[in-house]
Amino acid sequence: MKKQKLAVVFAALLTMVGFSSCLNGETDPTVSPHEFMKVNGGVGYYSFTSSSGYTITPANMSALKDVQLSTSYAYVMYSYDSSLMEWNEDKSATINTVFGIRDGWAMPRATVEEDGNAPVYSLQNNTELFAYYGYPAYLAYYDKYNLFIPITYYYDSSEESGEDIDTHSFALYYDSEEASDKGTLLMHLRHKVINPAIKREKTNTESFHFNIAAVLSAYTAKTGISMPDKIVVEYEKSQTSSYDNTTSDKLEFEYKSVFEENIANN
Numbered sequence: 001m002k003k004q005k006l007a008v009v010f011a012a013l014l015t016m017v018g019f020s021s022c023l024n025g026e027t028d029p030t031v032s033p034h035e036f037m038k039v040n041g042g043v044g045y046y047s048f049t050s051s052s053g054y055t056i057t058p059a060n061m062s063a064l065k066d067v068q069l070s071t072s073y074a075y076v077m078y079s080y081d082s083s084l085m086e087w088n089e090d091k092s093a094t095i096n097t098v099f100g101i102r103d104g105w106a107m108p109r110a111t112v113e114e115d116g117n118a119p120v121y122s123l124q125n126n127t128e129l130f131a132y133y134g135y136p137a138y139l140a141y142y143d144k145y146n147l148f149i150p151i152t153y154y155y156d157s158s159e160e161s162g163e164d165i166d167t168h169s170f171a172l173y174y175d176s177e178e179a180s181d182k183g184t185l186l187m188h189l190r191h192k193v194i195n196p197a198i199k200r201e202k203t204n205t206e207s208f209h210f211n212i213a214a215v216l217s218a219y220t221a222k223t224g225i226s227m228p229d230k231i232v233v234e235y236e237k238s239q240t241s242s243y244d245n246t247t248s249d250k251l252e253f254e255y256k257s258v259f260e261e262n263i264a265n266n
Contacts, residue, residue, distance in 0.1 A: 039074050102206070152205040
């Protein structure tokens with residue numbers, strides 16, 4: 001995975017469009033939004049759909065001829081003339097930067113020992129987007145079923161390791177028989193690497209996409225609650241990449257109120 005520089009930008013917990021403008025004495029109507037978007041089509045025919053429902057078609061499609069997006073979602077920075085188009089309508093826009101967001105898994109079952117063989121450094125609770133060596137990372141929802149969790153993990157940067165970053169996978173597990181507070185959806189994050197014996201000393205942070213539809217269905221079947229008040233993600237962390245001496249930590253964030261507030265504002 002190639003690392004690229006990316007400017008610091010900001011976003012809300014429910015992934016909404018963020019704007020920056022290129023105003024020159026307030027005469028330039030060009031705006032440059034940035035957001036997580038759903039990927040449609042393929043090479044030469046890409047389009048990107050916002051969580052707000054509008055679709056962006058690249059005006060510079062030829063510039064994306066070498067971009068291979070094998071992921072369901074991407075982080076997209078684009079520009080358009082705001083004097084000609086509204087922010088919430090389908091439009092043709094210039095794509096400035098696009099990053100594929102890697103997919104994790106979310107499964108409605110209890111964890112077993114084989115699910116993880118490596119700790120993480122931390123889970124980030126930031127709702128302001130920051131870029132870590134070019135990777136967009138912030139906590140956000142696309143909709144009720146799709147969320148993005150920023151994960152900081154250890155990787156090997158040596159030439160011998162090749163693209164070590166691509167050997168990491170993450171999964172969320174929900175055990176319907178496990179006790180948890182009422183209104184809380186408790187999931188467990190587990191991290192696997194292809195070769196856990198490698199000593200990994202550097203950290204990388206990026207947002208991973210998780211589709212939690214199956215987990216929410218199991219949660220509702222067990223509790224009778226369609227929307228939990230909050231989500232708690234338990235994870236195994238360590239100050240080194242070794243799986244020894246790990247400790248348990250938790251990331252907690254709102255769920256129900258995010259969508260209720262969004263509905264009220266629309």
